[in-house]
Amino acid sequence: MTTSRETGSTGGAPRTLAEELRARPDEALAALLRARPDLLSPVPGDLTQLATRAATRASVVRALDRLDRFALQVAEALAVAADPCPYEGLAALMTGDEDADPAVAAELPRAVATLREQALVWGGEDRLHLVRTVRELLAPTPTRPSPTGLGPTVAEITAGMSPGRLQQIITTAGLPGTHDPVTAVASLTALFGDRTRMTALLADAPAEATAVLGRLAWGPPYGTVTADPAPHLRWLLDRGLLLPTAPGSVVLPREAALHLRGGRAHRTPEPLAPELAPTTEHSEHTTDATAAGAAFTALATVEELLGSWETDGPLVLRAGGLSVRDLKRTATALDTTEETAAFWAELAYAAGLLASDGDVDERYAPTPAYDDWLRLPAEQRWAHLATAWLAATRTPGLVGGKDAKGRTLAALGPDLDRSAAPEVRRRVLELLASLPAGTAVPHDALLARLRWERPPRTSTEDLRERLARWTLAEAELLGVTGRGALAGHGRALLTDPAAAPALLAPLLPEPLDHVLLQADLTAVAPGPLRRPLAQELALLADVESKGGATVYRFTPGSVRRALDAGRTAADLHAFLAAHSRTPVPQPLTYLVDDVARRHGHLRVGAASSYVRCDDEAVLGEILADRRSAALRLRRLAGTVLAAQVPPDALLEGLRALGYAPAAESAEGDVVVTRADAHRTPPRTPPAPVPEGPPVPDATLLGAAVRAVRAGDRASTAPRKPSPATTTGGGLPRTTSAETLATMQAAVLTGTPVWIGYVNAEGAASQRVIAPVRVEGGYVTAFDHTAEEVRTFALHRITGVAELAEDVG
Known part of the structure; x- marks a missing residue:
């Protein structure tokens, strides 16, 4: 990188930023546009426009926010220095009189070069100018101290x-x-800047006055005094060491503060980034295995979440998002916290697996892409989730917080996008990737490094730090890291995402095709089950506990659920025998047979609704049971009861009485009551919200630099003096006849000319063209500004002037 000492002016110092940019090589202009891509929207017409745009407040604020801490400290020092400031004066402000950190002097050229590259500083080393807007943002005022405390x-x-x-x-x-x-002001300023005379002056100061100066020296420099100040304050006021800014308010002048500080603008310059000293080291295998276990759990959790929402998804709030009650219910179902449940829901949404269905009663449901995702191998499913997480601007950590209007931010709702999230996530992983495999660092050390790279200028706990904390937690949940260290497949996610699944695949457990049935009516899955087996077992039994092994419990209700879905007792016995590594326990066989024997013994249909049974005694028992009063039953015949409630309510009521009724159709057939899986119409994943313009690629940078150079040549090309050409508005002005005659002459001689042109949108520009043909009211010419052949309407040319020399 070019330092300030290498970029000093040799052929006369530039007078403006535009002049310095004009002297820079194309590579330096490309570096500026790469570092500050907002300057390209739209492409500046010339270097004067580029310099003007680089000094606008919005662009400068964005550039300052992307400086590292030391570069920002150097800019802050220049903001309190005289303008222009020689390099030696800046070095004195950064190093002070004594006990200077050698790294400060060593890193100072790099920081100045960074500021110069981003067009925040210009001029030779003997005359460093801070761009005026930067000075306005960083320099102290009578009512606001600078970030240096001066x-x-x-x-x-x-x-x-x-x-x-x-x-x-x-x-x-x-x-x-x-x-x-x-x-008088110059004399007092010279006194405060003279170390010898200031030392002699302060030698006579009262001890209390010295203490006051010590408290104000490093800022804030403001204080208050009464109408009748104490003697030691009067001593300071009389000598100008404290000067009034308003009635009752005083300030320590900058020159005096610098003397008290030993000439340093900052108490603690930070020229070097904090080191990421590793504190925990694991074997690479341990890290990868731990992360792979978390990755497998992440897949199971997302599948469980979407599986529960495919039949009865939660309603979408009117303002968008998930209600607090539904989020709590989801967290309970997933056996996790509400914050983590919000993360899984947002992850599925970002990956395009979850969306709202758009119906009248709008609900959240899986998308058709969820079915495609389920058919992928486990490692490919994880890569899909991890890639979506890395690029998403959705920020689950904000859920439960408040927006600018004091409204609670809901999961899956609006206002959760934060443009900085992808950059922070990637940077956190890159810092972890810079460590040896299996190495973890304390979170505070990682956050300190991030704060040095992008120091907050407006708040102590800024959004970037919170994003980094959330990233560390989410990466562990998703299996990108294991025990705080970046896993091998996590490293590949940064450098070669296509290789990440292959690295993860050997670490994932192989799905099993069997369970272990136990006599206490439970089944133990010693590992992950193949999907068909897991789905059938979830229909027949209830999950009792999760962990390394999943425990399922068989109950009369779970067996009835399988029978309601159309399974027969023979089907269930065959399923259990085929997938158990242990003999089917007798209690489980009895449970299936008992529930199947009673299942469908009662039949419920629509009258309002009715119950029929071949056994009149059973119907008599139901009528005699006081708990059936709410069903309002009456006997129509010996084997039929009528009810005044709908069939589904009648079914639930009889089941509550301990019976196992089955619904039947109008034809008398048993109705299978298995719920259908619901899907949304095709949906695209939410698009990330970019943070400002994207970084331009090499092709765009090259084209932009050529366009700016060409426009600058057109605007600065020397012209032959002409009485018919005026400079009002910056465009040449000639009559139509003069314009036509000059164009025809230029065609004959092959010389370029300078024109002013107004396009169809009314935008005026200056161009250097080489006319080739004039006919039909149009000029065909090679446009040096755009470096291509174009056609110009003669009536849109404001004027034309000959150039003093050819412009190629």
């Missing part, structure tokens, strides 16, 4: 002070009187 200068504070008061101050400070305020 106050305004003596000249700024005393502006408007009475000449008599100024004379009293310099006389009390031991300086000779002057004839005007300007020389």
Whole structure:
């Protein structure tokens, strides 16, 4: 990187930023546009426009936010230095008089070069200029100290002070009187900047006054005094070491503060990024295996979440998102916290597996892409989730917080996009990838590194730090990291995403095709089950516990659920025998047979509804049971009861009484009551919200630099003086006849000319063209600004002028 000492002006110092940009090589202009891509929207017409745009407040704020801490400290030092500031003066502000950190002097050229590359500083090493907008943002004012803690200068504070008061101050400070305020201010400023004289002045200060100066030296430099200040404060006020800014308010002048600081602008310069000192080291195998276990759990959790929502998904709030009650219910179903449940829901949404169905009663449901995702191998399913997470701007960590209007932010709702999220996630993983495999660092050390690379300028706990904390937690949940260290497939996710699944695949457990049936009516799955087996077992039994092994419990209700879905007792016995490594326990056989024997013994249909049974005694028992009163039953015949409730309510009521009724159709057939899986219409995943313009690629940068250079040549090309050409508005002005004659002459001689042109949208521009043909009211010419052949309407040309020399 070019340092400030290597970029000093040799052929005359540039007078403006535009002049310096004009002298830069194309590679340097491309570097500027790459570092500040907002300058390309749209492509500047010339280098003057580029310089003007680079000095706008919005662009400067964005550039300052992307500086590392030391580069920002150097900019802050330049903001409190004289303009222009020589390199030696800047070095003195950064290193001070003594005990300077050698790294400060070593890193200073790099920081200045960074500021120069981003067009925040310009000029040679003897005259470093900070762009005016940067100075306005960083320099202290009478009401606002700078980030360095320094106050305004003596000249700024005393502006408007009475000449008599100024004379009293310099006389009390031991300086000779002057004839005007300007020389008085200069005399006081020179005193505060002279180390020898200031040391002698402060040697006579009262101890209390010295203590006050010590408290104000490193900022904030402001204080308050009463109408009748104490003697030690009066001593400081009389000598200008404290100057009034408003009634009852005083400030320590910048020059005096710098003397007290030993010449340093910052208490603690930070030239080097904090080291990521590893504190925990694991074997690579341990890290990868732990992360793979988390990755497998992540797949199972997402599948469980979407499986539960495919039959009865939660409603979408009117303002969008998931209600607090539904989020709590989801967290309970997943056996996790609400924060983690919000992460899984947002992850499925970002991956395009979950969306709202758009119906009248709008609900969340899996998308058709979920079915395609289920058919992928486990490692491919994980890669799909991890890639979506890395690029998403959706930020689950914000769920439960408040927006700018005080409204609670809901999971899957609006206002959860944060443009900085993908960059922070990637940077956190890159820092972990810079460590040896299996190495973890404390989170605080990682956050300190991030704060150095992008120091917050407006808040102590900024969004980037919270994003980093959430990233570390989410990466562990998703299996990108294991025990705080980046796994092998996590590293591949950064450099070669296509290789990540292959690295993960050998670490994932092989799905099993069997369970272990036990006599206590439970089944133990010693590992992950193949999907058909897991789905059938979930229909026949209820999950009792999860972990390394999943425990399923068989109950009368779960067996009835399988029978309601159309299974027969023979089907269930065959299924259990085929998939158990242990003999089917007798209690389980009895349970299946008992529920199957009673299943369908009662039949419920629509009258309002009715119950029929071949056994009249059973119907008599139901009528005699007081608990059936709510069903409002009456006997129609010996084997039929009528009810005044719908069939589904009648079914639930009889089941609550301990019976196992089955629904039947109008034809008398048993109705299978298995719920259908619901899918949304095809949906695309939410598009990430970019943080400003994207970084341009090499092709775009090259084209932009050529266009800016060409436009600059057109705007700065020397012209032959012509009475018919005026400079009003910056465009040449000639009559139609003069324009036509000059164009025809240029065609004959083959020389380029300078024109002003107004396009169909009314935008005016200056161009250098080489006319080739003039006919039909149009000029065909090679446009040096765009470097291509174009056609120009003669009536849109404001004027034409010959160039003093050819422009190629």
